[in-house]
Amino acid sequence: MASLVIAEHDNKVLKEATAKVVTAASQLGGPVHVLVAGQGAQGVAEAAAKLQGVEKVLLADDALYAKMVAETMETLILSLAGKYDAILAPATTNGKNYMPRVAAKLDVAQISEIIKVVSADTFERPIYAGNAIATVQAGAGKKVITVRTTTFKTAGEGGSAGVEKIGAASDPGLSKFVGEELSKSERPELTSAKIVISGGRGMQSGENFHMLDKIADKLHAAVGASRAAVDAGFVPNDYQVGQTGKVVAPELYIAVGISGAIQHLAGMKDSKVIAAINKDEEAPIFQVADYGLVADLFKAVPEMEEELTKLGY
Amino acid sequence: MKVLVPVKRVIDYNVKVRVKADQTGVDLANVKMSMNPFDEISVEEAVRLKEKGKATEVIAVSVGPQQASETIRTALAMGADRGILVKTDAEVEPLAVAKILKAIVDEEKPSLVITGKQAIDDDSNQTGQMLAALLGWPQGTFAHKLELGDADAKIEREIDGGLQTVDVKLPAVMTVDLRLNEPRYASLPNIMKAKKKPIAEKAPADYGVDVAPKLKTLKVTEPEKRKAGVKVKTVAELLDKLKNEAGVI
Numbered sequence: 001m002a003s004l005v006i007a008e009h010d011n012k013v014l015k016e017a018t019a020k021v022v023t024a025a026s027q028l029g030g031p032v033h034v035l036v037a038g039q040g041a042q043g044v045a046e047a048a049a050k051l052q053g054v055e056k057v058l059l060a061d062d063a064l065y066a067k068m069v070a071e072t073m074e075t076l077i078l079s080l081a082g083k084y085d086a087i088l089a090p091a092t093t094n095g096k097n098y099m100p101r102v103a104a105k106l107d108v109a110q111i112s113e114i115i116k117v118v119s120a121d122t123f124e125r126p127i128y129a130g131n132a133i134a135t136v137q138a139g140a141g142k143k144v145i146t147v148r149t150t151t152f153k154t155a156g157e158g159g160s161a162g163v164e165k166i167g168a169a170s171d172p173g174l175s176k177f178v179g180e181e182l183s184k185s186e187r188p189e190l191t192s193a194k195i196v197i198s199g200g201r202g203m204q205s206g207e208n209f210h211m212l213d214k215i216a217d218k219l220h221a222a223v224g225a226s227r228a229a230v231d232a233g234f235v236p237n238d239y240q241v242g243q244t245g246k247v248v249a250p251e252l253y254i255a256v257g258i259s260g261a262i263q264h265l266a267g268m269k270d271s272k273v274i275a276a277i278n279k280d281e282e283a284p285i286f287q288v289a290d291y292g293l294v295a296d297l298f299k300a301v302p303e304m305e306e307e308l309t310k311l312g313y
Numbered sequence: 314m315k316v317l318v319p320v321k322r323v324i325d326y327n328v329k330v331r332v333k334a335d336q337t338g339v340d341l342a343n344v345k346m347s348m349n350p351f352d353e354i355s356v357e358e359a360v361r362l363k364e365k366g367k368a369t370e371v372i373a374v375s376v377g378p379q380q381a382s383e384t385i386r387t388a389l390a391m392g393a394d395r396g397i398l399v400k401t402d403a404e405v406e407p408l409a410v411a412k413i414l415k416a417i418v419d420e421e422k423p424s425l426v427i428t429g430k431q432a433i434d435d436d437s438n439q440t441g442q443m444l445a446a447l448l449g450w451p452q453g454t455f456a457h458k459l460e461l462g463d464a465d466a467k468i469e470r471e472i473d474g475g476l477q478t479v480d481v482k483l484p485a486v487m488t489v490d491l492r493l494n495e496p497r498y499a500s501l502p503n504i505m506k507a508k509k510k511p512i513a514e515k516a517p518a519d520y521g522v523d524v525a526p527k528l529k530t531l532k533v534t535e536p537e538k539r540k541a542g543v544k545v546k547t548v549a550e551l552l553d554k555l556k557n558e559a560g561v562i
């Protein structure tokens with residue numbers, strides 16, 4: 001009944017998502033191993049070894065895995081799958097990319113974005129943009145699972161698992177990484193920030209998003225956006241919160257100039273506290289907001305910055 | 314080159330979803346159904362490839378009930394050349410859809426299959442990747458931009474950290490994200506023309522695929538509802554509540 005967790009990392013830092021998946025894997029009952037596939041990722045493997053509940057870390061350190069390209073991840077995970085009853089990865093763009101390949105080759109259904117482990121073979125997952133929750137039971141065969149990390153606790157530190165180096169699996173030679181443009185930010189990541197402030201179409205321009213940046217800097221918040229704001233080119237795609245973007249569940253979510261379409265709500269309605277600023281008092285966002293302010297954002301946001309300064313933020 | 318575009322008939326994205334009282338699923342009786350929005354983007358991309366002279370034929374495939382032929386007609390009205398309906402009233406899991414698509418790919422030999430990155434009903438985000446694995450093909454998921462060559466494709470992808478570009482050998486599977494293109498509306502003359510385009514009707518058994526589900530759905534329930542809170546009058550009041558009542562700043 002052992003589980004294999006595929007680590008999310010950037011070769012330098014082990015992402016918090018991994019510690020959340022370890023928690024989900026621990027709830028399945030058996031021993032938990034973590035696979036770190038990367039290049040120059042020894043430090044990541046050592047960090048994974050410290051996670052509570054991890055029994056062993058496998059490190060496949062090879063240029064093939066530098067960017068976790070799906071085709072090479074598939075062959076690596078399949079080469080290890082025999083020893084495991086369940087394989088879990090976070091529902092990040094990486095996990096969503098390689099895991100279905102693994103499931104297909106193992107001839108099992110993938111259970112996508114679980115939000116709860118009911119028992120070792122039964123899980124809850126949101127469907128229809130989170131408007132319904134399905135409880136599903138896995139059939140025979142291995143379980144291939146992606147985990148919505150916002151609903152699981154972060155596994156603590158204090159473990160001391162061994163790190164075992166393993167060789168690379170075969171290279172299918174089908175694809176290669178060409179390059180990437182990553183958004184640079186000093187702020188916390190959207191999916192792990194305690195506070196998120198998001199802007200929508202109401203922001204009117206990318207320039208105006210700087211108003212939100214200033215608030216974010218004061219509150220150590222991440223900045224997000226609605227699809228409309230991304231489509232309009234105000235901010236890059238990785239800002240998008242929603243059914244088909246990122247799912248966040250911070251302590252505080254502040255929605256500014258966002259109407260509250262179901263597709264947006266799907267990505268933020270599990271936030272602990274929601275505040276909304278919108279000039280339309282009928283906007284659906286107010287139906288989920290704990291605190292709603294009906295106001296013109298171009299007045300309210302600068303005022304918020306001033307007030308925060310007064311309060312010593 | 315041929316391009317294959319799978320399209321799914323799903324609940325319209327504007328419809329408010331209701332869970333059935335007996336917890337067996339979502340109420341789909343008398344609700345508006347449409348083509349999965351991501352699949353519209355796939356069809357658009359395929360049709361543009363044809364208009365640029367890169368694709369020779371665009372084939373739209375749907376696995377679903379008889380009414381899924383309407384979804385195929387929409388694809389034909391947008392510019393696809395012909396359709397294949399694989400008729401079944403069962404709820405077909407992504408893996409079984411991928412197996413059916415693989416059998417069709419083996420017959421039709423397209424160089425590119427373009428799927429949506431996810432369907433907005435089951436939100437699985439699996440079919441394209443599963444198809445690629447079953448075929449032993451590479452994939453470019455969550456596509457933001459496509460540069461199609463003769464033997465390979467450069468695909469820019471939307472990833473958590475920003476954008477990533479991969480180069481995949483053809484044949485390949487691409488799954489599309491929201492910003493790849495803006496799908497067209499079919500014009501009236503094209504809707505009329507689409508009526509004459511052929512749709513072949515098949516069954517999963519014709520492809521030797523067993524569509525029995527591997528996952529058992531025990532129940533479908535409503536999520537916990539959030540209650541609407543209070544309206545505040547000023548920014549100062551908002552910050553006071555966030556600080557002193559909610560304790561989140």
Ligand SMILES: Cc1cc2nc3c(=O)[nH]c(=O)nc-3n(C[C@H](O)[C@H](O)[C@H](O)COP(=O)(O)OP(=O)(O)OC[C@H]3O[C@@H](n4cnc5c(N)ncnc54)[C@H](O)[C@@H]3O)c2cc1C
Pocket residue numbers: 199200201202203225226227228229240241242243244245246256257258259260261262263264267277278279280283295296297298326350351433
């Ligand atoms: C397949 C699919 C997937 C999707 N996925 C997502 C997703 O992941 N995430 C997502 O967010 N959306 C998604 N959408 C889009 C979604 O349906 C909405 O279109 C989108 O969320 C709307 O964004 P918005 O609220 O910024 O814009 P709008 O709905 O246009 O709302 C703008 C709001 O700003 C307010 N406003 C304007 N000016 C001001 C001002 N000066 N002061 C205060 N308030 C002001 C208005 O009152 C209005 O409420 C998806 C749609 C589809 C079809």
